[in-house]
Amino acid sequence: MCMNFSSKLLENAVNEFGKLPGVGQKTALRLVLHLLKQTKEETFSFTNSIDQMKEHIKHCKVCFNISDLEICEICASPQRDRSIICVVEDTRDVMAIENTEQFKGLYHVLGGLISPMDGIGPADLTIESLVQRLDGADVNEVIIALSATMEGDTTIFYLYRKLKDFPIHISTIARGIAFGGELEYVDELTLGRSIMTRVPYEHKIG
Amino acid sequence: MCMNFSSKLLENAVNEFGKLPGVGQKTALRLVLHLLKQTKEETFSFTNSIDQMKEHIKHCKVCFNISDLEICEICASPQRDRSIICVVEDTRDVMAIENTEQFKGLYHVLGGLISPMDGIGPADLTIESLVQRLDGADVNEVIIALSATMEGDTTIFYLYRKLKDFPIHISTIARGIAFGGELEYVDELTLGRSIMTRVPYEHKIG
Incomplete structure (x- = not known):
C-alpha cells in the first residue's frame, strides 16, 4: 500500500x-x-x-536463558535439582514450564531449533555448550522439551546423537491428547501414538 | 496471564x-x-x-495536520485550491483522501470526534480554529468528511451549527453503496439512504 x-x-x-x-x-x-x-x-x-x-540484558553463562545477571536466578538457586536439565528452544519455553510448577531442575536454552530452510545449523545453537556442561557434571537426566514440529524433531535427533554416550538418562516430554481434548477432533498421528505409548492406569495424573 | x-x-x-x-x-x-x-x-x-x-514533530499551524514544518506542505503549496476546505478527523483521513487524487483543496484536521462517552467535547478539537480560519478568508465551500458513526454524525451536526452563518457552501461526503459492493449484502440503512439520495445517471462516475 x-x-x-x-x-x-x-x-x-x-x-x-x-x-x-x-x-x-x-x-x-x-x-x-x-x-x-x-x-x-x-x-x-x-x-x-x-x-x-x-x-x-545478558544471557546466563550456564543455561543461556535471558537474565539481568551473569548467572540467572534459576541456575543460582540452591533449591533447584542440579541432577536434571531440561533442554528448551527459548526463554518463552522456560516461562511456560516454570508456570506449570512441575519442574524443579535446571534448564538449557538452545536459542533456536535446527532449521536448514532458515539457515540455522547446530553451530548456531548452544548445543556444544550443553555437551561441555554435561562433561564431568553430576547430571542424571536430560529432558528434551522441544516443539513437536519438523525442526523440533530434527533437533531432538541431533541432540540424542550428541548425548547418547554420556551416562545419563535422555527423555522427551510426553506427546498425546491434551487435557480437555475431545478424542474425535485429535489428529490421527497424535491419537495413534497416544495408543502406542499408552500408560498403566495407576500412572494417570489428575 | x-x-x-x-x-x-x-x-x-x-x-x-x-x-x-x-x-x-x-x-x-x-x-x-x-x-x-x-x-x-x-x-x-x-x-x-x-x-x-x-x-x-509539529502540527501545521493552519490545518493542524502532522507536519515536519510550521506550515505543512499542503497548506504551503501554491497549487492547492484555497477556496475549499475539507474537514477530517485525523491525519489518516488526509492520507486516504490524498491517495484518491480527487481533492485539490486544503484540509482542516479536527484531531478527533465529539464523543461524550470518551470525554471528548468540542473544546478538545480544533473547531474554534476552523471558525477563525474561515473568518474573513476567501473560502467558498467546506466539505465535512467524517466517519459515518454516531460520533461522526454528532460532530457534523455541531460543525454545521457553528458554520451555517458563514457565506459558504457546506457539504458532506456522499454515503451509499461502495464500488464493487453487492446490493444484497448492503445494510438496510445504507441501501434506503442510497435510494433516497439517488443521482441522475449522467452524473455517475466511472
Missing part, C-alpha cells in the same frame, strides 16, 4: 514499526499515532525500556 | 509494549524477543525513530 505521509519523521517511525513481525503498515501507523497522542514521558518510558533492555 | 520473567529488563519492555492498543502480553513478548535478536543498530534505529518523531 502506498501512503502519502505528511511528515518524514512520521514515515520513519511507521517504517520502523512495520519491520516488527506481524505488524503491517496500517497497524504500524495506528501504533505510531497512539504514541504521538501520549505524553513525552510515556513515550520516552516506552523507548527507554527497549534501549535499557538491549543495552544491559 | 501470569508470566514468570527471568529478567526485570525484559519484563519492563514487555509491559511497555503491552500498553500499545491491540497488543497483548504474548504479542508484546514476541515483539520484544524479536528486537532482542536484532543488532544494536537495528534496535536503536527503531527507538530513535520514535524519539525523534516525538521530539520534533
Whole structure:
C-alpha cells in the first residue's frame, strides 16, 4: 500500500514499526499515532525500556536463558535439582514450564531449533555448550522439551546423537491428547501414538 | 496471564509494549524477543525513530495536520485550491483522501470526534480554529468528511451549527453503496439512504 505521509519523521517511525513481525503498515501507523497522542514521558518510558533492555540484558553463562545477571536466578538457586536439565528452544519455553510448577531442575536454552530452510545449523545453537556442561557434571537426566514440529524433531535427533554416550538418562516430554481434548477432533498421528505409548492406569495424573 | 520473567529488563519492555492498543502480553513478548535478536543498530534505529518523531514533530499551524514544518506542505503549496476546505478527523483521513487524487483543496484536521462517552467535547478539537480560519478568508465551500458513526454524525451536526452563518457552501461526503459492493449484502440503512439520495445517471462516475 502506498501512503502519502505528511511528515518524514512520521514515515520513519511507521517504517520502523512495520519491520516488527506481524505488524503491517496500517497497524504500524495506528501504533505510531497512539504514541504521538501520549505524553513525552510515556513515550520516552516506552523507548527507554527497549534501549535499557538491549543495552544491559545478558544471557546466563550456564543455561543461556535471558537474565539481568551473569548467572540467572534459576541456575543460582540452591533449591533447584542440579541432577536434571531440561533442554528448551527459548526463554518463552522456560516461562511456560516454570508456570506449570512441575519442574524443579535446571534448564538449557538452545536459542533456536535446527532449521536448514532458515539457515540455522547446530553451530548456531548452544548445543556444544550443553555437551561441555554435561562433561564431568553430576547430571542424571536430560529432558528434551522441544516443539513437536519438523525442526523440533530434527533437533531432538541431533541432540540424542550428541548425548547418547554420556551416562545419563535422555527423555522427551510426553506427546498425546491434551487435557480437555475431545478424542474425535485429535489428529490421527497424535491419537495413534497416544495408543502406542499408552500408560498403566495407576500412572494417570489428575 | 501470569508470566514468570527471568529478567526485570525484559519484563519492563514487555509491559511497555503491552500498553500499545491491540497488543497483548504474548504479542508484546514476541515483539520484544524479536528486537532482542536484532543488532544494536537495528534496535536503536527503531527507538530513535520514535524519539525523534516525538521530539520534533509539529502540527501545521493552519490545518493542524502532522507536519515536519510550521506550515505543512499542503497548506504551503501554491497549487492547492484555497477556496475549499475539507474537514477530517485525523491525519489518516488526509492520507486516504490524498491517495484518491480527487481533492485539490486544503484540509482542516479536527484531531478527533465529539464523543461524550470518551470525554471528548468540542473544546478538545480544533473547531474554534476552523471558525477563525474561515473568518474573513476567501473560502467558498467546506466539505465535512467524517466517519459515518454516531460520533461522526454528532460532530457534523455541531460543525454545521457553528458554520451555517458563514457565506459558504457546506457539504458532506456522499454515503451509499461502495464500488464493487453487492446490493444484497448492503445494510438496510445504507441501501434506503442510497435510494433516497439517488443521482441522475449522467452524473455517475466511472
